[in-house]
Amino acid sequence: MSKCLICENEYLPFVDFGDMPIANAFAIKEEMDDEYTFPMKVGFCDGCNMVQLAEQPDREKMFHENYAFFSSTSNYMVEHFKNFAHSVSDLQSLDSESLVVEIGCNDGIMLQNFLKDKIPCLGVEPSKNVANAAAGKGIEVINQFFDQPLAKKITISHKKADAILSANVMCHIPYMHSIYDGVKTLLKHDGIFVFEDPYLGEIIEKTSFDQIYDEHVFLFSALSVGYLANMHDLELVNVEPQITHGGSMRYTIAHKGAKTVSQDVINLIDKEKSLGLNSANAYSGFADNVNKIRDDLIMLLKKLKSEGKKVVAYGATSKSTTVTNYFGITPDLVECIYDTTPIKQNKLSPGAHIPVLPYEQFRESNPDYVLLFAWNHSAEIMKKEQDFMTNGRHWITYIPKVEVS
Ligand code: JHZ
Ligand code: SAH
Helix, strand or coil, X not given: CEECCCCCCEECEEEEEEEEECXXXXXXXXXXXXXXXXXXEEEECCCCCCEEECCCCCHHHHCCCXXXXXXXXXXXXXXXXXXXXXXXXXXXXXXXCCCEXXXXXXXXXXXXXXXXXXXXXXXXXXXXXXXXXXXXXXXXXXXXXXXXXXXXXHHHHCCCEEEEEEECXXXXXXXXXXXXXXXXXXXXXXXXXXXXXXXXXXXXXXXXXXXXXXXXXXXXXXXXXXXXXXXXXXXXXXXXXXXXXXXXXXXXXXXXXXXXXXHHHHHHHHHHHHCCCCCHHHHCCHHHHHHHHHHHHHHHHHHHHHCCCCEEEECCCCHHHHHHHHHCCCCCCCCCEEECCHHHCCEECCCCCCEEEEHHHCHHHCCCEEEECCHHHHHHHHHHCCCCCCCCCEEEECCCCCEEC
C-alpha cells in the first residue's frame, strides 16, 4: 500500500514499470557505471481522485545545474507561451503596476513576453543552467524551489502577484500543500493562478504511458485539482484543454468566492465522472494497454532489424526514457537518437544507453525508419522533415498504437 500525497489515504498502484533511471540523466559512458534507479509505480487514490507516483527520487537528483530540458527547443511551444502570456495579460488587464510570478520559468519561454510588454515579472527556477538562460534574456529569476516560505519572502521583497503562472511544473512537485499555501499567500485577492499540465483524461484515453517518468509525480484531472484547491480555501474557476504535450489542461485557480466558476469546470467534472476517472475501474486496463504497445513495437523493431533496415530515433525526450527502459529498446534495435539540444548531444540516453547525436547529422545518416520519441511535437517535426521523409523512409509512432507512415 502507498500513502496519498494529497489526502493520506492508502491506495494500491495500478501499473508497475519496474526500476527506472532519472529521465533526463543523459551522460557520457564513464558516468554511467553506477546509474541511479527507483521503482516506478503509479496509483489512483479514491480519497481525492489523485493519480500519482508511489515513489519519486529526491528533487535535487532531477533539477540541478545540468538540467537537460530547455523549453525553447520547440518553435510551436514558443508561440504557445506567447499566446498564454497574452491571454493572461488581457484577462487581468496587466500593466506596469502589476506583478506576474512564474513557477518553473525554465529558459524564460513564457516570461520573455511580459518583459517585452513591460509588465513586471519574476521567475522561480531551481535548475541553475536554465535559470541562467532566462536571466540572460533580462528576466529576474530566483534560483530556488518554490514553496510557501519562498512565497512569503516574495510578498516582502516584491509584492503580491496579480497572476501566478506555471506550465509543466505543478505535476512535478510532490509537496503540493506547501505550493497551494504559497499561492494562497502570494496571490492578490482578485489574482489568478493559471497552470497547465498533461491531462489525465488524455493519458488514459491514448495510453500515453510515456508521460509517466520520475519528474511527473501527478497526473491531474479537474476532479483532483478542484479537491486540492478546496483544501486550501482556493477554487478551480476555469479549465481550457490544450493540444500541447499530447493533450494538456490549463487550470485557473482563484481565492474562494473571488471569481465565478465557469460552466466548463462543471462540464469537465461531469465528463470525468461519466468516464469513471473517480473510480479504480478506469485504470484497471491501463497496464495491459501499455504492454500491447510494447509487444507490437518490439516485434516491429525486431522484424526491421532482421530485414537489415536502419532505424534511428528523433527527439531524446524524457518520455523516451520510460519507453526504452520499460520496453527494453537498446542500441541494437534503435541505433541512435537525434536531438537539437546541445546538453544532450554526444551522451548516452539514461538506462538504455542509446547514443544521442546532434540533429545536424540526422539527414546524412540516411535512415529507413525513424522512431518519433517527440510524438507530442509531431505536427511541427513532420512538417519540418516532410521533404526528407520520402523515398521509402518511414516514421514509426506508438501513441495511441504502433503505426508506420
Ligand atoms: P519534449 C520535458 O519532457 C520534461 P520531454 C518535463 N518534465 C515536461 O513536462 C515537458 O518537457 C514539458 C527535441 N526536439 O518537449 C528537443 C528536436 O530534436 O517532448 C527535446 O530534447 N527537434 C519538464 O523531454 C525533445 O526533442 C525538434 O524539432 O518529454 C522534445 O522534448 C523538436 C520540436 C524537439 O519534452
Ligand atoms: N515551464 C516550462 C518548463 C517545464 S520544465 C515549460 O513548460 O516548458 C520543468 C521545470 O520546473 C524545470 O525547469 C524545473 O527546474 C522546474 N521545477 C521543478 N521543481 C520546481 C519547484 N519546486 N519550483 C519551481 N520550479 C520547479
